[in-house]
Amino acid sequence: MIGKLTEDKVKAGKQAINELYNTGYYGRPRADILELTLVEAAYLLYKKKLEISSDGITIGFEDFFIQASKRQRFFELKYIVYKDLRERGYYVQPSVTDFRVYPRGGHPGKTQAKMFVYVRSERIPMHLKDLLLPHAAAVNVRKQMVLAIVDEESDITYYEVRKADIKGYMDTTIPIDKAFNATLLEDRVIVWDRSSSSMLYENYFYGKPLDDERLQLSLVESAHLLVQSILTIKDGKTGELLDTQGFSKIASSIDPDFKRKYSTYVDLRNRALVPKTGFKFGTHFRVYSTAGSSGHSSHSEYLVHAIDHDHKFILSVMSRAVRLANTVRKQMLYSVGTDGYIEYIDIGRIKM
Amino acid sequence: MIGKLTEDKVKAGKQAINELYNTGYYGRPRADILELTLVEAAYLLYKKKLEISSDGITIGFEDFFIQASKRQRFFELKYIVYKDLRERGYYVQPSVTDFRVYPRGGHPGKTQAKMFVYVRSERIPMHLKDLLLPHAAAVNVRKQMVLAIVDEESDITYYEVRKADIKGYMDTTIPIDKAFNATLLEDRVIVWDRSSSSMLYENYFYGKPLDDERLQLSLVESAHLLVQSILTIKDGKTGELLDTQGFSKIASSIDPDFKRKYSTYVDLRNRALVPKTGFKFGTHFRVYSTAGSSGHSSHSEYLVHAIDHDHKFILSVMSRAVRLANTVRKQMLYSVGTDGYIEYIDIGRIKM
Numbered sequence: 001m002i003g004k005l006t007e008d009k010v011k012a013g014k015q016a017i018n019e020l021y022n023t024g025y026y027g028r029p030r031a032d033i034l035e036l037t038l039v040e041a042a043y044l045l046y047k048k049k050l051e052i053s054s055d056g057i058t059i060g061f062e063d064f065f066i067q068a069s070k071r072q073r074f075f076e077l078k079y080i081v082y083k084d085l086r087e088r089g090y091y092v093q094p095s096v097t098d099f100r101v102y103p104r105g106g107h108p109g110k111t112q113a114k115m116f117v118y119v120r121s122e123r124i125p126m127h128l129k130d131l132l133l134p135h136a137a138a139v140n141v142r143k144q145m146v147l148a149i150v151d152e153e154s155d156i157t158y159y160e161v162r163k164a165d166i167k168g169y170m171d172t173t174i175p176i177d178k179a180f181n182a183t184l185l186e187d188r189v190i191v192w193d194r195s196s197s198s199m200l201y202e203n204y205f206y207g208k209p210l211d212d213e214r215l216q217l218s219l220v221e222s223a224h225l226l227v228q229s230i231l232t233i234k235d236g237k238t239g240e241l242l243d244t245q246g247f248s249k250i251a252s253s254i255d256p257d258f259k260r261k262y263s264t265y266v267d268l269r270n271r272a273l274v275p276k277t278g279f280k281f282g283t284h285f286r287v288y289s290t291a292g293s294s295g296h297s298s299h300s301e302y303l304v305h306a307i308d309h310d311h312k313f314i315l316s317v318m319s320r321a322v323r324l325a326n327t328v329r330k331q332m333l334y335s336v337g338t339d340g341y342i343e344y345i346d347i348g349r350i351k352m
Numbered sequence: 353m354i355g356k357l358t359e360d361k362v363k364a365g366k367q368a369i370n371e372l373y374n375t376g377y378y379g380r381p382r383a384d385i386l387e388l389t390l391v392e393a394a395y396l397l398y399k400k401k402l403e404i405s406s407d408g409i410t411i412g413f414e415d416f417f418i419q420a421s422k423r424q425r426f427f428e429l430k431y432i433v434y435k436d437l438r439e440r441g442y443y444v445q446p447s448v449t450d451f452r453v454y455p456r457g458g459h460p461g462k463t464q465a466k467m468f469v470y471v472r473s474e475r476i477p478m479h480l481k482d483l484l485l486p487h488a489a490a491v492n493v494r495k496q497m498v499l500a501i502v503d504e505e506s507d508i509t510y511y512e513v514r515k516a517d518i519k520g521y522m523d524t525t526i527p528i529d530k531a532f533n534a535t536l537l538e539d540r541v542i543v544w545d546r547s548s549s550s551m552l553y554e555n556y557f558y559g560k561p562l563d564d565e566r567l568q569l570s571l572v573e574s575a576h577l578l579v580q581s582i583l584t585i586k587d588g589k590t591g592e593l594l595d596t597q598g599f600s601k602i603a604s605s606i607d608p609d610f611k612r613k614y615s616t617y618v619d620l621r622n623r624a625l626v627p628k629t630g631f632k633f634g635t636h637f638r639v640y641s642t643a644g645s646s647g648h649s650s651h652s653e654y655l656v657h658a659i660d661h662d663h664k665f666i667l668s669v670m671s672r673a674v675r676l677a678n679t680v681r682k683q684m685l686y687s688v689g690t691d692g693y694i695e696y697i698d699i700g701r702i703k704m
Binding site for chain 2: 046061062065066069070073074075076077080083121122123151152153154155157183185186187188190192207208210211214216218219236237254255276277279280281282283315316317319320321323324327328
């Protein structure tokens with residue numbers, strides 16, 4: 001059977017509809033013609049199910065591959081992913097995204113596609129909106145959104161992109177008679193009094209003991225307690241009390257990410273979760289769904305990194321973050337403020 | 353016993369030499385005076401082994417801590433690390449670095465210090481030279497160089513910084529009669545011929561099979577083979593043969609890190625190691641000390657990231673890299689070109 005290379009398609013005759021479409025769901029029948037994408041044609045050529053002619057001359061795999069690569073951007077990447085999906089037993093069709101993939105046991109005409117697969121090169125950074133818009137489009141038609149990232153050695157890693165709605169079991173209100181006293185020293189805040197320290201730490205998992213009497217609070221923790229009037233914070237340098245605005249200004253000068261981190265911190269606390277620093281994991285927060293006894297919880301469930309609207313994912317960095325989260329049995333989430341509320345984007349590796 | 357706060361020191365009388373220095377190696381005896389750093393004094397005050405007076409008035413822990421924080425930059429960070437080291441049973445003395453730490457069972461006057469400890473805040477990026485110069489100084493006097501990084505919740509992570517001299521067992525010379533043909537397509541190179549593909553892949557662990565006949569090579573792999581005249585590379589767009597310079601120019605335009613990665617790639621191959629992409633780990637390379645059968649090796653031993661001389665470590669990123677390497681039982685190395693050869697810096701978490 002022979003297909004004709006025409007621009008960025010390969011067109012085969014009626015017989016192809018029977019032999020390729022009806023048995024393997026390759027291409028799209030258009031009246032008496034089967035129209036194949038370059039990727040489909042290359043795969044069929046490799047499988048020796050199709051020959052291809054260009055300007056009346058039959059061409060081999062090498063020539064066709066070079067031709068296709070000239071005619072379609074990222075052709076090799078798409079070919080690699082298409083081949084991989086096909087060899088895993090999925091039926092695949094082209095779509096406005098790169099591929100629509102049918103569920104196992106399903107195929108065009110019988111079932112709906114299950115996933116939209118987007119092929120990306122690890123080299124090319126990805127804007128957050130290039131994640132969110134396709135995600136919204138996929139969700140809208142009840143499809144999974146899957147990213148297939150191809151590295152420089154042509155290994156493929158698949159990620160599913162989802163929104164996560166997370167909740168914990170932590171008391172959010174702290175009953176107090178009178179605000180606790182604390183002092184801002186350089187880049188941390190110290191609560192001096194034993195009973196205040198112990199209440200904040202043992203019952204609500206704020207801060208870390210400096211010793212058996214005093215507690216150190218991070219900037220986001222301090223700001224959160226200050227806003228609720230649970231804490232008064234003295235500036236160690238001037239001896240003066242800081243108001244919310246004054247504290248936030250100093251905190252932002254110490255940590256340029258302060259505001260972004262703070263919004264997420266507050267949102268996580270409002271969701272009855274307990275965020276603590278994620279420094280050891282290279283993220284902003286590790287998050288517990290509850291505090292165990294004595295402020296200690298055995299295992300944090302999430303790693304959360306607060307990003308801006310104009311965030312650009314460096315895919316190798318994202319890959320490391322997700323991989324590290326997985327190896328320590330946590331879920332990697334990116335938080336982003338949207339119209340005044342915080343959304344959590346879950347990027348998780350999946351096995352296809 | 354009482355010490356007098358004088359500028360950035362606390363000075364105590366002769367009795368202190370007996371009670372604090374001779375028993376616990378706190379401070380430095382200077383004739384009849386024991387001179388303590390602010391950090392030592394704060395710790396002794398906390399342990400109730402010392403009282404402190406300022407301008408004739410005895411001051412408590414809170415006041416002293418605030419005073420000390422004004423007089424010394426990063427006082428709290430240093431205090432937290434000092435306290436941690438002391439409570440782990442080490443004798444600690446100040447030094448041109450932050451601390452000299454004595455080996456377990458050792459102490460000033462009996463043994464040499466074992467480590468130089470540098471205290472850093474996770475917030476402050478670290479220039480490569482701030483790692484290399486202290487490392488050279490430490491090695492020069494046969495000390496371990498240890499970084500103590502304090503996160504925003506005052507957790508400390510200790511890292512030992514070393515140079516690594518790594519070697520593998522891989523054949524480095526490929527015997528060929530005639531160069532293999534390959535084509536550059538967008539951002540990868542394809543070897544079309546079955547026997548060339550299989551030799552490069554099976555015997556020398558280059559590339560990744562596109563299918564059972566053809567091999568895909570990464571840009572660094574291709575450049576390395578091109579330089580050795582093992583490969584000829586045709587530009588898929590123009591059909592012309594590329595020379596080393598031409599290929600390197602295209603590769604650099606595709607991957608801005610190409611040259612840096614290439615130098616390290618060649619050095620690793622010359623060390624009889626097998627570098628493959630480290631994308632899944634967020635680094636430039638994962639490195640095997642040998643290739644197993646069929647080009648497959650069960651476990652890569654190193655993750656290598658090629659950095660520039662003016663590299664600035666974002667400590668949370670470094671922390672993630674090292675942690676991920678550890679969770680997958682690999683060693684995290686940073687490669688840097690120095691006077692024409694490549695050095696490998698090993699930053700490994702240590703338990704103190």
